[in-house]
Amino acid sequence: MLAFVYGRNPAGSMVELSGAQEYDLVHGFFNAAAVHGLSWVEHMHRYGTTTEELGRIAVQARRHAALNPDAALREPLNMEDYRASAPLIWPLCELDVCRMSGSAAAIIMASSDIAKDCAKLPVDFLSVGREATHAFERGVPMSFSPERRAARQLYEAAGISPQDVDVLFPYDATTVAAVAALENYGFCKPGECQDFVGDGSRIGLNGELPMNTHGGHLSGGYLIGLTHHVELVRQLRGECGQRQVPNARVGLYASGGGIRAQFFHAATLLARGDWNA
Amino acid sequence: MPERTPPNPKNAHEREYWEGLARHQLLLQRCAGCRFVRYPPGLSCPECWGEAFTWQPLSGRGSVVSFVWYMRSLDRRFPEVPYNVSLVKLAEGPAIISNVLGVKFGELAVGNAVRAAYLDDRGFTALMFGKA
Numbered sequence: 001m002l003a004f005v006y007g008r009n010p011a012g013s014m015v016e017l018s019g020a021q022e023y024d025l026v027h028g029f030f031n032a033a034a035v036h037g038l039s040w041v042e043h044m045h046r047y048g049t050t051t052e053e054l055g056r057i058a059v060q061a062r063r064h065a066a067l068n069p070d071a072a073l074r075e076p077l078n079m080e081d082y083r084a085s086a087p088l089i090w091p092l093c094e095l096d097v098c099r100m101s102g103s104a105a106a107i108i109m110a111s112s113d114i115a116k117d118c119a120k121l122p123v124d125f126l127s128v129g130r131e132a133t134h135a136f137e138r139g140v141p142m143s144f145s146p147e148r149r150a151a152r153q154l155y156e157a158a159g160i161s162p163q164d165v166d167v168l169f170p171y172d173a174t175t176v177a178a179v180a181a182l183e184n185y186g187f188c189k190p191g192e193c194q195d196f197v198g199d200g201s202r203i204g205l206n207g208e209l210p211m212n213t214h215g216g217h218l219s220g221g222y223l224i225g226l227t228h229h230v231e232l233v234r235q236l237r238g239e240c241g242q243r244q245v246p247n248a249r250v251g252l253y254a255s256g257g258g259i260r261a262q263f264f265h266a267a268t269l270l271a272r273g274d275w276n277a
Numbered sequence: 278m279p280e281r282t283p284p285n286p287k288n289a290h291e292r293e294y295w296e297g298l299a300r301h302q303l304l305l306q307r308c309a310g311c312r313f314v315r316y317p318p319g320l321s322c323p324e325c326w327g328e329a330f331t332w333q334p335l336s337g338r339g340s341v342v343s344f345v346w347y348m349r350s351l352d353r354r355f356p357e358v359p360y361n362v363s364l365v366k367l368a369e370g371p372a373i374i375s376n377v378l379g380v381k382f383g384e385l386a387v388g389n390a391v392r393a394a395y396l397d398d399r400g401f402t403a404l405m406f407g408k409a
Contacts, residue, residue, distance in 0.1 A: 022282060022284055022285060023284075023317045023374070024374050025281075025282050025354075026281050026282065026284070026403050027281075027362055027374055027375050027376050027403070028279060028281075028347065028352070028354075028355040028360060028362060028376070029362040029374050030351070030352065031351060034345050034347070034362060037345035038343040038344070038345055038362075038364055039343070041343045041344060041345060041387065042342060042343040042387065045343075045386075045387040045388075086348075086349070087348035087349070088348060088349055089345050089346070089347050089348065089349075089351075090345060090346040090347075090348050090359070090382070091345070092345075134323045
């Protein structure tokens with residue numbers, strides 16, 4: 001089986017791509033960045049978090065992109081640049097939101113019988129988690145309930161815990177989604193992302209949980225999660241050169257989406273064949 | 278004023294909702310089985326899939342669960358910025374995406390009490406909110 005994605009998104013296609021429906025369009029509500037912004041405002045109110053945590057995510061993504069020749073945005077970025085970034089949908093600024101890009105990626109899937117005879121080291125598909133909710137109708141902004149249920153499915157099916165994950169690949173359409181994955185996939189407790197992210201080093205290449213080592217969507221380019229899978233597989237095979245996470249054996253990919261009637265989350269766990277040896 | 282796209286009701290339930298707004302009345306469906314009050318109007322309950330319901334007139338009172346401010350116009354139909362989009366939880370249960378009118382950037386906060394306001398424009402009535 002071959003899965004591929006090719007992205008060529010014209011400017012101005014944001015409303016149509018965002019899935020906004022008439023009940024939301026009446027109020028000028030469109031673009032996933034607005035959904036993520038709603039989540040973050042609620043999070044800041046509940047936990048006393050700020051946009052600084054989001055900035056750390058953007059800066060760290062760029063550090064990784066600088067080591068990836070295929071990344072779209074590689075020029076250096078620091079927190080001053082982040083704070084000076086133009087407001088887009090408050091509380092998010094331009095650097096919180098990934099950009100449309102034209103690019104392509106492919107992954108090949110096969111049964112393990114076939115894969116073992118291929119030239120490259122096969123990577124095992126351990127488990128999938130998926131959940132959806134109509135959370136807005138309950139007054140709970142995105143991500144916080146279905147994502148946790150997806151995480152539980154994922155870990156239970158594979159028989160592992162967050163501590164076993166060596167590399168994390170959240171679907172970072174915005175910086176908020178990356179932070180949400182840290183909390184909802186159990187790497188830190190809800191509301192504790194501020195301490196967990198810290199100065200960003202924990203999610204860096206030499207940190208405890210390297211995240212989006214290719215630069216993510218934020219700096220790598222928007223290819224709806226396919227480049228995340230490509231990088232994840234390369235990390236598990238040890239093919240990432242300067243970006244290689246030493247002895248990466250288990251990787252987690254987490255995505256979320258939806259804007260009106262449903263919010264859905266899907267996640268995959270991939271591992272090197274000898275991960276539990 | 279933004280160019281708000283008029284609704285295009287797909288069934289009798291949706292029509293009933295918009296006709297209620299035109300009379301400046303907020304009506305939502307309450308599921309006869311599980312009592313869940315749903316928004317937007319639809320054919321079945323998103324909680325239990327039940328189809329039987331009664332129309333429930335709502336008080337229009339609610340509070341702001343969250344909000345964002347569009348600082349840049351991202352669509353030609355909404356050229357004036359900043360404008361807010363707010364998630365308002367109604368006293369009777371459901372949460373609704375809408376706008377809180379009459380507030381400037383910086384004047385909106387999570388927990389603000391709001392009340393329904395009805396905006397007649399372009400041949401239909403939109404459900405808006407104002408600070409209570």
